[in-house]
Amino acid sequence: MEAFKSEHRHFIIYKPYGYLSQFYSNSKQQKAKNFLGELYDFPEGIMPVGRLDEKSEGLLLLTTDGQMSNFINSKKVEKEYYAQVDGDITKEAIEDLKKGVEIGFEGRKYQTKPCEVFKLEGVPNLPKAIQKIRDDRHGPTSWVSITLNEGKFRQVRKMTSAVGFPTLRLVRVKVGLIHLNNMRNADVIEVDDFIV
Template identity: 45%
Template sequence: MNYYFIIYKPYLVQSQFSQVDGKQTLSDFFDVPKDVYPVGRLDHDSEGLLILTNDKQLNHRLLHPANKHERKYWVQVDGAITVDAVEQLSRGVSITVDGKPYRTSPAHVELFKTEPIVPLRNPPIRFRKEIPAPWISIVLTEGKNRQVRKMTATVGFPTLRLIRYSIETLTIDGMQPGDLISLSKSTLYKKLFHE
């Protein structure tokens, strides 16, 4: 039997169930059947949408580079990000992946006009009164290691907080860190692949 869950992965939690170096893992928050695992990953210091399943076909369809799908990230950056920096991110920037230069694909990047409503983070980001910490939305169709953080650092506005908000039309709307929702295969596939 195949299972399909979406979770809001909390901050400072590894995207795996097996224990590692005394860090918190998914097993500290989610009780799912033994053969269920995350599809893809979010870094230890990132949070947000993660799919858990034992459907190997879904894993292939989502992770194979030939199968592009949109992933939206809400990113809080350090400093008043400029229109020029947003345009650079949109066109693609040069980052390093596995020690080699890599040019990111064009992305859809927007500055939030009003701050998005997001759960409080524990611990919160360090607040500095003199330095703005605005939010941008970045939609990617690729997923290199720590790509969003490398992209914002390249244009001079390091990432302070990173939340994966959606994969295609699947979102974390209404969810809090540590929440788990069980979905049917048909609902999940419809949101991911528009089937």
């Protein structure tokens, strides 16, 4: 357990689906995108600790402390995700995910590290999805918890696809000891420090 306390400012947010994990862009292609700065009047120098891709949602830490950001981005801090997958995920698929699967990363094959995976009983208590997700009339879906201490681009989505159960919704619920708890879409909480 490591605590970071300083003159810096720290925030815990629920990043909504459809937002980029950045504050602005000069790119013409991204003018129509949603950015974190639209959620709150954040201080100058604020940065996301890690990222969630545009189609992912959930717990995101923000800070003005680059040293703390570097620590959390290191492989020492575990991150837990809830993934709603297409189909009723099998025990075999879960075992494969636990052992590590081969995914594509930067044009090469990559073997994911062993990780903690289990099937959730029922639907987790999360905010209603902003994006449209097909319902059970088109076949079953199920939820899994995946805890990683690595974070390749779109890794969880690639992992569930590799075992035949593509991700329909992805929510990060935990970073180290910090949990999403009852936060809802676009919630922003300023904290004195992070204990991860």
